[in-house]
Structure formats: structure tokens, C-alpha cells
Amino acid sequence: MAKNFTSREEDYSQWYNELVIKADLAEHSAVRGCMVIKPYGYAIWEKIQAQLDKMFKETGHVNAYFPIFIPKSLFEAEEKNAEGFAKECAVVTHYRLKTDPNDSTKLVVDPNAKLEEELIVRPTSEAIIWNTYKGWIESYRDLPILCNQWANVVRWEMRTRLFLRTAEFLWQEGHTAHATETEAIEETKKMLEVYAEFAEKFMAMPVLKGVKTESERFAGALDTYCIEALMQDGKALQAGTSHFLGQNFAKAFDVKYATKEGKQEYVWATSWGVSTRLMGGLIMTHSDDDGLVLPPNLAPIQVAIVPIYKGEEQLAQISEQVAVIKTELEAKGISVKYDDRDTHKPGFKFAEYEFKGVPVRLAIGPRDMENGTIEVARRDTKEKEVLQQKDIANKIEHLLEQIQTNLYQKAADFRDEMTSKADSWDEFKDIIDNKTGFVLAHWDGTAETEEKIKQETKATIRCIPLNGKTEEGKCVFSGNPSKQRVIFAKAY
């Protein structure tokens, strides 16, 4: 499988592109910028969805579904939001095709079926949702509203990359409505914590939590909280955002509620989302030059079992033994694939599971049958050992936990190693250009400085860390005073 596979050192970007294709995760479609998520990739996304959905429900949220289209007049109601997305909107203008009068095998847009008002394919759903919430909210008794939706959205990006940046992507978007500012801010922070917990415990991907600067904020938000991860090439990936929207959308759509005292007040809002971009983060955090590496908590197949045999009789004996082991593993909730295909040799299968990132691969042959043993290979460290079959399910369960922990630790160590402080402009530029990674540096708090640093180095402020130490200092660029270091990096 790993033949003709570019290594990370050769070309990290190429390595990623090839990996996504060769591991059967996704591919480009006939539609510019839109991807096809293949079954193996989608199975990982389903695991991500299932776990996040569980966490959303545990924190009191419910799912709903809102239209994919937004009438232009609603879309433009919240001006900043509209302005932020206007340049990347797919627009539906007609609702019918007709036979081409010049060629009866072709279709053309029917000019008589022009919509009176254009429809925007949702790039995000605040507008249509707040227009709906208006009808749901009368008094404080109707609050909070804690809705989430799993949906596809479209943002017409010019440069696309599978999972990381595509014209259409899948995501979830939470949209909540609250009676008070405090409650809305709490919700914003709570969902950031949910994202961080998910990233670390399930994706084994360490993240920094912080707040975006004004220039990096979601269009229409008062504050954007984010989790930022570090990829193996030293570039940052924004992995999830949670927005405190203040009363912007309530004002744009005139959504008020009666307080207990009977006063009319505008409602407070949040929105928060993660997308199939997480797949990109997952891939880039752990995978290596031999292919994909998946954390056990999100691997569609956690254990692959390969029989090594000559002839049908041997295979039958091995299969009988494997059935017992498989049942024991499955009883522990471990997903197992027994690969007894006779069309492929064991070596081919080993390479395939390695490339596809299956955390544990077991092999069992005639000698193992005699000795009551089994070969256990782990994907993360490439270690192999021969273990007694006795109590194998417990051993594998434990091993999967170990792999999950190890992947997280490895990524955390890398991230720590790649997090530097810079106290001068030369030092800053040197790190950004050569070592790369996260750079903690003082910043004077102005958009001008932020923009100039970006122009000179391509580094952006990923976030102002939450719970960051206050520390007197001087802006690494302007020399003006600063009270806290912020996180810079080049980013995806």
C-alpha cells in the first residue's frame, strides 16, 4: 500500500493529499471544490458525530433541522455576518430546467423560472435560525433554547484541500438563545470545553483554548473562542469555534422576550461548530510515513485479525479459534474485523491495515495454534509481540487504552517542544520561519500590528490563551507595552 507514497519530510502537503486518497478517506468530485467522503472516511466521521452528539445531549442540547436555503433579504439582515460570507456564497437563482431548444439531449436553465428573490445556500445558519427563533420566543419561559443541527454547508472557497477546506463540508452548528448575557457567555465557554474534551480524549489531539482577536472573529460575533491544535509540520489548525454573539442577531431579527417583570428585552445568542475539518486534524496529528494512524477511540476497526494458513483445513481450525477471540473482544465493545479473504496474502493484509491506521493487528498461524499464542502488532509504535491467547481480550482492551494514551502523549510532547517564547522581532521571525510551531509573544493589542506581522511572516494570532498568565512585556513588533503573551503561528 505504501508504495509511491511521499514521506512527510519530502513534502508534507503532498504526503497529506496522497494519504487522504490512498487510505480511501475522501476524493475530489466532479464539482469544483466539493469532496466525496468515501466509506472508510465516513465511518470515522460517524464515530466523531456519535460521540459529539452524545456530549451535546449530555449538556442539555437537542437536535433540529433548518432549511438549506436562506432568502437574500434574511441573509443580509445581520450586516457583519452577511458581509463576512457574501464573497463565498453559492446562489440559487432559478427553479427549473428545460430542454435546450437547439439540442433535445441537453438541458438549459428555464429563464421563465427565475426566483423573485435569490436563495443563498447556507454558509452558516444564524440568519434562518434567528428568523425562526423569533416565532419560538415570547417570554423568559421559552428560554434557553439549546438547539444543534447536523448539516452540510457551502462556502465557495477558491483554494480547496480535502477535509481542510472544501466548498461543501459537513458540520454541526449549535445555536442557543438565552435570557442573560452571563448565561450566553457561560454556554459559549461550556461548548468550548466540550470541544476541547472531545479533541483530547477522543481524537488524542492536544488543543490550546483561547479567544480570537477582533480581526479573526466570526462575522457577527462579539467574541470567538477557539481550540487550536498543532500539526506535525508546525502549522496550527483551528479545530473548533464557539461564538458569543451578544444581541446582534436578536436585534437584526427583532427577537425579544418578556422578562419575569414583564419588560421586553433582546435575547442573547451563541453559536458553535466543528466540521469535517476535524478529519484533517485527526489525520495530520498522528499519521506517519507508513500511512494513517488512528486513535482507538475513533477507529472504525480497532482490531484486525489475519489468519496465516495453508489449505482450507488449517484455515477452518484457525477460524474456529478466531471466532472465540472475536466474540470475547466484541463483548468488550471492541470492533473487530476478521480478514479471511483468500484473494490476498497475509503480507498484503498487514500492509493494508497498517496503511489504514488500524490500531491493533493480530495474526494467528499453525504454530500459534500449537502454542496457544497470537501475534499482536500495534500501529502506533510498530511493536510486535507474541502473547498467550489466554486472557487476550483483557490484554487487548488494555493495549487499546495504552495506544490512545500514547498517541495523546506523543502529540502533546511534540506540541510542547514546538511551543516557543519569542522576545525580540528577530527571534520571532527566526522561529516562525525555521523552527515553526506555536510562538508565545507579546503583542500591543492593535489590529495594525497584527496585520503587519501577518504580512511580514504569514503568522497570525491563533488566540489569546484562556487563563494565560498576565505578564508585563513589550510587543515583539512595535515595542509597545503588553500585558499578556498571545499565540502566533502559521496556520491552515
Next chain:
Amino acid sequence: MAKNFTSREEDYSQWYNELVIKADLAEHSAVRGCMVIKPYGYAIWEKIQAQLDKMFKETGHVNAYFPIFIPKSLFEAEEKNAEGFAKECAVVTHYRLKTDPNDSTKLVVDPNAKLEEELIVRPTSEAIIWNTYKGWIESYRDLPILCNQWANVVRWEMRTRLFLRTAEFLWQEGHTAHATETEAIEETKKMLEVYAEFAEKFMAMPVLKGVKTESERFAGALDTYCIEALMQDGKALQAGTSHFLGQNFAKAFDVKYATKEGKQEYVWATSWGVSTRLMGGLIMTHSDDDGLVLPPNLAPIQVAIVPIYKGEEQLAQISEQVAVIKTELEAKGISVKYDDRDTHKPGFKFAEYEFKGVPVRLAIGPRDMENGTIEVARRDTKEKEVLQQKDIANKIEHLLEQIQTNLYQKAADFRDEMTSKADSWDEFKDIIDNKTGFVLAHWDGTAETEEKIKQETKATIRCIPLNGKTEEGKCVFSGNPSKQRVIFAKAY
């Protein structure tokens, strides 16, 4: 809750429309023909999805995701399919908005951002999927492909009704590719069986299985299999379809495979889908003049518990007892809501759970606390009884099974009662106009007769029943010979 609620007899159609809104299932959105699925409605859809997804996976299918857009040139490749959907396509023509030069608070479509080729918002995905499969299939080893996708689709309907017919709806669409005709036909039938089993066991909705006539076939199919249910107003609802597509799409997209012998052959195809329309069928099959009635297997809340109390002390005692009962019920996988809101009276809560179709409602007050009893009310029959709390979880578990069975039986009895034979044209017209329901009648097999019957009576051939008895007869309309009765009805 049931105040100002139209009865079925007064106006069935109005009853349905009001029920969907008042039970918080869905509502109309600001986008013509598109609905908002509200949390309670979506929770039912999630149950439908989860069960179907399980059944698809058990029959060897995997999920994937394909783009929402289809370039016009791909869309028109399979001519019949394109022709069938051309009149109801939402078309994306531009990819950017810009500030209105005449009003800086407004946006207009940017004429410089016109797409070279228009994109169709998928009304169904055969075209984009078969264009993708072309790249996945080389030889017989790559077959079968058994993919399903959960997605939104858009069909620009002029007359819409919540769940039953909306411009955007949610559905699943299976798309499979096979080496042989036999295998593809088997798949088509297998998925019809899956749909029928789901409808009957989970929705408690009896269905007839059959094949569509040519004029009712899916555009591009050689055969369309369907399940047809009967609503309480005597109209039929097509609840799911499974299409044998032959080699039409393989030919349109040039998808061939190498056989074991090295010959190049076109691939055989099926597609099959059910949608949020099932929600409409579920609602109309069981609900009554007091609101929604949900079968326990799909009810988001299976048991609601209402405390009857005066003062906090009594509530605390009751709550303690309820906690024990709730835990026992949940241990059996029963979903329970304990409603201890102090903002609403028990009577209000009873009415609310009744209207929302919760299968079992329990009430517990001070006298029950003394006597170790609990009041059990079932939604389907409206029966109430006071039971001993002892062993209550087993009793409720059994009761939920009984309700599920009862709902199915009631619907099946109604369907049987409303299924008639007609042997003359007068009899046929009389039944269709007055008794309504399914009418078994002979048909001469011609599209002309079918069309004339439709024009005169509005009845259509719902299906040619699978495993229908052959029986010599004369067409009820033309008098020409016929060998099998087919099912007529007015339909949604």
C-alpha cells in the same frame, strides 16, 4: 393542548396540518416550501434514522457522502432521469454576492461571479454517484458496491405540505453496483423487505409490497418496487421505493468492469430511499382527535411520569420514589421523562403528553405513596388503571410491547376493512368516491387505461402486488382481459 384542534371528521387535511404544528413536530420556514423540523419532530426522525441505519449495516451496507451539487452536464447524462427531474430543480448560477451599489446595506448577486456551468442542487444523486463509481470500479473484485447516504435533497414542488411534500427534505439514498442483473434485482427486493420490516415492526404501519406500473416508475429505472400504506382518510401513501436501474446509469456514465474471464461488461445498479415523508405516514396512521399517537418503538419519550403533590415536602418524597422507578425503567432501555416542573399543573402535563403521543403516562400522588400504587395511562386506548408499584418496570415493558402490537393490529384491521374488490366500473367509481381505500381491480395493462382511470377518478395504480394471485379477469375500465388484480387508490 387539544383546544382549537380540528377533528379528523371535520377536515382530515386541516387536522393533519394543525397536528404537525401543535405537536411541535415541524413548521413552515421563510423559504417557500422548505420546513423547519423542530426538536420533538427531529427526535422521532433520529429514531427512524438509527433503526434504518442499523438495518442497512446488518445487510452489508456502508455510509458515504457525495456532493450536494451536480454539474448540469452530468445531470443530463441519463436522459430519462434528467427529464424526470428537470422541472423541479433548484439551480445555482453564481458563487458570490456583492454590496448593492445603490444601497450599501443590501447585497446583490455579483454578475462577475457567474458559474461557467450551472450546478443543480441534487434532487437525487444517481448522476453524481455513478460518475464517482466510474473511478471505483475496474474489475469484478470491486463489486458489489453497497453505499448509502443520509442527506438533504431539493425538489421544487409547487404544492407543499409539511413532511409529505416539501421542497427540501431529508432522506437516505442507497446506491449499489453489481456484476450481474440477478444480484441487482435481489438487492432491490432485499431493500424493499428491509423497508417493509421497518414500517411494520417499528412504525406499526402495515404496508403492501408491489411494483409500480411504467408510468409511476422512478425516472431512469427499469422497475420500481414500493411499499404502500393506507392513511385514515382512505388515501394511500407511498412510503418507500427500491429501484432496479438496470445498466442505464452504467451506460450513461460508461461504468464497465472486467469479468473473471477478462470481458468488459456494464455494471448493474439499484437505488432505494425513504425520506422524512415517513414522518407524515407515522402521524397519519395512528394519531387521533386528541393529538399524536406514537408507537413505543419510535417514541422519543416512551414513559412520562407526573407527580401530584402539594408543597415541596410531598414533592421530595414522591421524587425519591420516582427516582427508583425511573432507574428500573431505564435499566430496561425505556426512555423516561420525569416532569417535576412547578410551573404547570398535572392536568396541563397530562394533556401535553397526550397531545404529543407519549405511549405511557404515569402519575403518582400522596395516596399512591401510602398504598404503594401508581396510575398508568396508555395513550392508544386511553385506558387508565392503578397498579401496584411492585414489579412496575416489567409491567411497563410488557405494556409498551402491547401498545406497539395493538397499534399495528388496529392499523392492519383498518387497512383490511378499507381494502375492496371492484369488478365493474360503477362499483369501482363508487368505492373510490365513497368508501375510499385500496381497491383491487383488474387492469388491462395499458398506460392509456391507467391514465383514463386517473382522469376520471383521481385514483392511480399504487402497485402491482408482489406475490399477487394470478386470476383471469376483465379490466374494470376497458373490459379487456387481465391476469392479475392491481391496487388502485387515491394517493398523497
